[in-house]
Amino acid sequence: MRAELLQEQRLKLALTKELTQAIELLQYSAAELQSFLYEQSLDNPFLEIRDHRWKQSGRRLSEKDKQQWLENMSTRSETLSAHLMAQLPALSLAKQEERVVRYLIASLDEDGYLRIELEEIADQLAISREKAEKALEIVQSLEPAGVGARSLEECLYLQLQRLPERDEFAEQIIKHHFSLFAEKSWKTLAKQLGVDIASLQRVWDLIRTLEPRPGIHYTKEMPHFIIPDLIVERGPEGQWCIFFNDDVHPELVWNRTYEQQMTHYRDSQVHGFVKDKYRQFLWLAKSLEQRKRTLLNIMAVIVDKQLPCLEAGFAALKPLTMREVAEELGIHESTVSRAVKNKYVQTPFGTVELRRFFSSSVSSAYTEEDAASSVKVKMIIKQFIEAEDKKQPLSDQKLAELLQEQYGIAVSRRTVAKYREQLHIPSSTKRKQYG
Secondary structure: OOOOOOOOOOOOOOOOHHHHHHHHHHHOOHHHHHHHHHHHHHHOOOEEEEOOOOOOOOOOOOHHHHHHHHHHOOOOOOOHHHHHHOOOHHHOOOHHHHHHHHHHHHOEOOOOEEOOOHHHHHHHHOOOHHHHHHHHHHHHOOOOOOOOEOOHHHHHHHHHHHOOOOOHHHHHHHHHOHHHHHOOOHHHHHHHHOOOHHHHHHHHHHHOOOOOOOOOOOOOOOOOOOOOOEEEEEOOOOOEEEEEOHHHOOEEEEOHHHHHHHHOOOOHHHHHHHHHHHHHHHHHHHHHHHHHHHHHHHHHHHHHHOHHHHHHOHHHOOOEOHHHHHHHHOOOHHHHHHHHOOOEEEEOOEEEEHHHHOEOEEOEOOOHHHOEEHHHHHHHHHHHHHOOOOOOOOOHHHHHHHHHHHHOEOOOHHHHHHHHHHOOOOOHHHHOOOO
């Protein structure tokens, strides 16, 4: 073997710190971008952030615009934990007992369920299983009803026990025959209990009035602001106009007064520091401008491709993929994906997420322009099911046939089943009502 020195040329993309920052800025939501910029201002003493929220950027906010702003801004919601803790003083619990109850409340998940075994909690608090059970009973006696349950059947059973008029038959079904009842094996269950199916249908209707997730109306954390980066509206001549929402994006300003003070020092390190911070400022400003231009370009393609959707709502959504938009703009598909992540646009029919304008296509019996989007197909399936005869619900195969017959949309039974499950609609067997 012989050692040799060879010269070779290669093209290589180096992911610098600045390039990484530009990619991160692109995928930040408006709220995340504000937080990031204020962090940068702490690191760069020459960088000033001027918050121009609510300033007029060449367009006057209408009363409708202001109302949408108020609707988008989340207010502090009461957490489930805080709601439960507030009920404890009225119970006059012993100090040790209250400690266990508070621990159990803190252990509940966002749905209000206790997913930790009582034995584990007893070991952690060095108490007996009996004391842990008693504390859980206290938690389960609090509002909302069903909180502190360890399973769905226990959650429903707790709520049935709180009803003004107790239904012992419904309690018996949930406590001892939940699996058969939930799977709608009603013929078997009716035979076991010696009742008619109409009695089980009555219980089913009652159960549907209960809340399977008692903690859903509360929040675990502070809700975030939904701030639209873009605004789309009709112009005076009927044309669609796209605005970048400058009102909520802080303005970057270089503090020249402080720069002049620093340059008075005859120190090369100080001059190097100022020069480095100015370079960071320029790159940040350039990245923000690139982010703005990318979002506007993507929105322009969306408006062009989804005009029917903007005019009539999402029922008229056409098939559109991120790859199509990327090819139209001559950028990478991942750039489009990052750009639309957690971004919102204010439209005449409300503030919506940019991702909602993208939808895969479903084959149609007509031209490619008439191809139905998956969103549209789901809406049609939902309409069919809402209008069906509940005693003879439509099967997935029948839904596929109706789509073909009435809309010329060719989809398989399996595709219909997939869309139905995504809509959280049970199968025809479980939708069937008796009596």
